[in-house]
Amino acid sequence: MNTEQAKQLSLPDLLTKLGHSPMRERKGGYELWYCSPFREEKEPSFHTSYIGGKWIWKDFGDTGGTVIDFAMRYQEQNGKPTSIKDTLAFLSDLLQPGLFSSLTTQPHPPKKPDPNIFSFQQQPHREAVENFSADRQLELIDVQPLRHFVILKYLTEERHIPADLAQRYLRLVRYWNNGKEYFAFGMENQAGGYEIRAASSKHNFKSALIARDITIIPGTAAEHSTAHLFEGMTDFLSFLILNGVQESPDDCIVMHSLSSFHRAVAHIRSQDYQTIKTYLDNDKAGQQGTDRFKAEFGAILLPQGEAFAPHHDLNDMLRAQQSGKKVSSNFRM
Template sequence: MNSDQAKKLSLPDLLTKLGHSPVRVRKQGNELWYCSPFRKEAEPSFHTSFIGGKWIWNDFGDQGGTVIDFVMRYENLTSIKDALAYLSDHFQPGLFSNPAPQPSFSFQQQPDREAVENFLEDRQLELIDARPITKPLILSYLAKERHIPSDLARKYLREVHYRNTATGKEYFAFGMQNQAGGYEIRVASSKYNFKSALNARDITVIPGSQAEAKTVHVFEGMTDFLSYLVLTGTDTLPEDAIIMHSLSSFPRTVAYIRSQDYQAVKTYLDNDKAGEKGTARFQTEFGSSFLPQGEFFSPTMI
């Protein structure tokens, strides 16, 4: 990330990540007022405005400037290089270059998964590495948007770095390794619903703590699985779990279930048209041993 790219980042997005919410929103979302992030105050004296294609800020008790100036003041940094490194840790490179303001800061429900899924065998995405999660952006997104605590995220997910071979640009996401040795990935953003697979698409099987379990739990996505653990107050299921990562993995999921000695199949699919269609397919395949559990998830938990 260079200085020009950094100046186009959304300061309201950064303030939200840092735990600051606007007190007043004016000019159709182009001007936002906050209690100063630099000190305690009852009346807002800090505001940021979208002018000339970028966000600028002014604090009446302090100074003003660009997103870079804000980071240097907020983190007490002395070099632009350090500020750019800080912003790279808080923003997925390339995903927040369009800073157009939004009139509402309420959570927007994501469209059906199939509409945002992006995986082709010949897609020009190259795995760089997968490592323990350290990026604040990933942990903040999972905690604030999905209510998944950091220790649980670190237990089951990885910080995946990858490259677009067509452009040479590098990115990071959170992901889970699948049975084929590839990684199913998703960006840590509620605005950019990009998900894909690196190297290969496949299901993930997570063994339960109970030996020779007779029930298998089937989840559509990795965050569904983690949300279920949060809802049930545990970090490990007694029975096996399968994460499909995509409804297109239905044949692979069925084949794996049939290869095991399960007596009950519980699915946790979305309460939307795609999820209902998937549930019906499982019902056809497994009959009386099929136990749908879709009521655990609302449409906004996908």
């Protein structure tokens, strides 16, 4: 690790690793207040802010600076060497930074249910999708409300999904992979497992923990005559945004993987839907999946791919819209 890499580290994650939790949160999580790690106090006087692409800090009874400055001050406080070389070694040993590695060592204390967070209709004894083979290298640690800065930054800035909507339907999922701790955002499925995805546009890591299955999000309307079928969780969230709502009046089914075809078919057959609208990707695999559903359900199956063409998926359409590009005006719920 060099000094530039160290300056890009998350100070809130470092503080969590050192056993400090924020007492106040402001500016949507971009400013956090703590009781000072350098002395005993009851009222927080230490705060860190995300400015100019990195975290800086200010202790009103001490000093301030970058992540490196904090690490040097912390080492000094504890009687350790404070050279740049020693500080970089301290950060490297403490954080072992790697792609999506979680810097949290202890789970957050349980919180009271948030009425604004969607509650999934979990079926604990439901079997996993038939063709899912659990990867024994992946092991669930815990699931927390989605407040992680890195994930929210990715969803809001790269996916154009507002934080409040993401927090309503998604969770922070921590897990072990080959003995190392990682984190991702995820959505609970019907089997009580979690479908997870890395917060990165460069690494398309997706998997499932405990079990792979579909997620069913009941609609708010009294009658459930229509269902919307999505390939992934970001497509579902993009669908809500494009329609200007936080909840769908109709049932929504998130497959998470095209391999969940048979489970989706089984659920649809168990309901009395009169219309099924599919929003699978505009590619070869998505078209093949759409054709399979069409063969199963005939005239009640209404593919919606043309409504967001030429975009690959709904999130691509949303990002194009948010960037000011002209998009299709035919998209409707």
